Amino acid sequence: MSGTPTAEVYRIDWLPGTDVLHGVCHCGAERTAEDPVELWQWMLAHPTGHHPGGHHPTGHLPAGHHPTDPPEHQPNGHRKEPR
Amino acid sequence: MTGVTTLARMTAFAKNQWYVAAYGREIGRELLGRTILNEPIAFYRTESDDKVIALADRCVHRRYPLTAGRLDGDTVVCGYHGFTYDTGGTCVFVPGQKRVPRTARVRSYPVVERDSLVWVWIGDPALADPGAVPRAPWLADPRWTTVGGMEPIDADYGLLVDNLLDLSHETYLHGGYIGTPEVAETPITTEVDEGAGVVRVSRHMDDAECPPFYARSTGIEGRITRWQDIEYHAPCLYLLHSRIAPVGVLPEPDGSDPNAFHVEITYAITPSTDRHVYDFWAVSRDFAQDDEEVSTFLHDLNRTVVLQDVAALNVLQKALDTEREGYQELSINIDTGGLAARRILARLATEGEKTAPVVASP
Numbered sequence: 165m166s167g168t169p170t171a172e173v174y175r176i177d178w179l180p181g182t183d184v185l186h187g188v189c190h191c192g193a194e195r196t197a198e199d200p201v202e203l204w205q206w207m208l209a210h211p212t213g214h215h216p217g218g219h220h221p222t223g224h225l226p227a228g229h230h231p232t233d234p235p236e237h238q239p240n241g242h243r244k245e246p247r
Numbered sequence: 248m249t250g251v252t253t254l255a256r257m258t259a260f261a262k263n264q265w266y267v268a269a270y271g272r273e274i275g276r277e278l279l280g281r282t283i284l285n286e287p288i289a290f291y292r293t294e295s296d297d298k299v300i301a302l303a304d305r306c307v308h309r310r311y312p313l314t315a316g317r318l319d320g321d322t323v324v325c326g327y328h329g330f331t332y333d334t335g336g337t338c339v340f341v342p343g344q345k346r347v348p349r350t351a352r353v354r355s356y357p358v359v360e361r362d363s364l365v366w367v368w369i370g371d372p373a374l375a376d377p378g379a380v381p382r383a384p385w386l387a388d389p390r391w392t393t394v395g396g397m398e399p400i401d402a403d404y405g406l407l408v409d410n411l412l413d414l415s416h417e418t419y420l421h422g423g424y425i426g427t428p429e430v431a432e433t434p435i436t437t438e439v440d441e442g443a444g445v446v447r448v449s450r451h452m453d454d455a456e457c458p459p460f461y462a463r464s465t466g467i468e469g470r471i472t473r474w475q476d477i478e479y480h481a482p483c484l485y486l487l488h489s490r491i492a493p494v495g496v497l498p499e500p501d502g503s504d505p506n507a508f509h510v511e512i513t514y515a516i517t518p519s520t521d522r523h524v525y526d527f528w529a530v531s532r533d534f535a536q537d538d539e540e541v542s543t544f545l546h547d548l549n550r551t552v553v554l555q556d557v558a559a560l561n562v563l564q565k566a567l568d569t570e571r572e573g574y575q576e577l578s579i580n581i582d583t584g585g586l587a588a589r590r591i592l593a594r595l596a597t598e599g600e601k602t603a604p605v606v607a608s609p
């Protein structure tokens with residue numbers, strides 16, 4: 165299958181210097197986790213539990229706190245449009 | 248426990264998809280047999296217009312493999328009793344009688360030959376869209392030089408998808424060939440285009456050791472900037488865009504990249520049976536295009552690397568076959584891309600089941 169690019173793009177960045185994964189849904193919702201299985205489950209549950217602007221459950225890093233997060237990994241800079 | 252998942256015993260096949268059956272150069276005026284998604288298929292080229300034909304590799308009469316027969320012009324003659332089929336699979340001759348039974352036909356498969364690869368559609372022929380075949384244009388572009396081959400693996404094709412989506416294994420399984428410590432140490436970025444069915448995994452190493460694969464082919468001495476950008480077009484085509492340059496050398500502001508070496512590593516992952524997968528591999532480069540020594544080196548070294556994967560996956564499959572149904576495994580950050588690929592494959596398999604027609608045996 166090689167469909168044309170769509171707007172339904174999910175992204176997970178492994179934040180450099182940490183064990184933290186940062187996920188961004190195509191709807192703009194964000195979440196961090198240290199378990200890719202858990203993060204994909206949350207991501208693909210869209211729209212359940214997705215709150216654009218950031219929803220971080222207890223125990224996860226608060227919004228804006230991304231250790232050693234380089235400029236290109238800032239959530240605001242993430243593409244939500246197709247390539 | 249985090250990261251734990253319970254697994255089924257095999258990765259489901261995704262029907263209604265294009266699969267690489269062969270390199271174009273493999274198919275000629277001899278019948279070639281390949282089994283794809285458990286369907287035995289006979290391939291050949293027509294004498295009249297050099298077109299690739301794909302027919303079910305079982306004679307309608309007594310199921311004798313057509314690949315054990317012969318070509319007669321554009322037709323295939325069964326080697327057992329002479330049943331003869333045209334390019335559409337219709338039987339045009341049976342021995343000893345004038346009337347050919349109306350139901351005497353074998354299935355024919357839609358085929359596309361593109362970028363030096365022969366793609367076959369497995370599923371409902373009415374849904375086959377040649378425009379949906381993913382591209383690997385460098386394979387047939389004279390500005391690139393390509394070496395390649397195919398190695399079969401006695402394993403569930405999902406194991407090969409897992410292997411290729413997580414390149415951190417290069418450090419351990421392919422150390423001294425293509426792996427260096429930095430591959431496993433460098434974080435990845437994973438992106439899934441759900442609608443397109445594409446998984447992208449990127450690993451950009453700013454300052455890395457240069458493995459022999461690149462040191463000897465490019466002539467670079469010292470450390471390198473190494474970028475690995477994977478693009479997996481589920482279920483079959485895997486592209487690894489590899490960029491190698493001396494440390495600190497980046498693309499120009501206008502996007503051109505004259506001071507780097509580019510290697511396109513193409514894999515086609517074609518499920519054959521439940522425990523057998525065709526691992527097509529090709530290495531294309533945009534430098535030293537006419538240097539035969541570089542071609543031989545890259546071919547031999549990459550084949551060695553592929554055979555390391557073959558040996559590892561054969562061992563892994565044997566181990567998994569001893570596991571109980573519903574065994575568990577543990578995933579960590581390096582598996583983010585592989586997990587995404589598995590899920591897309593599961594979705595494609597489900598969608599393929601919904602639309603796959605019931606084909607009655609003739």
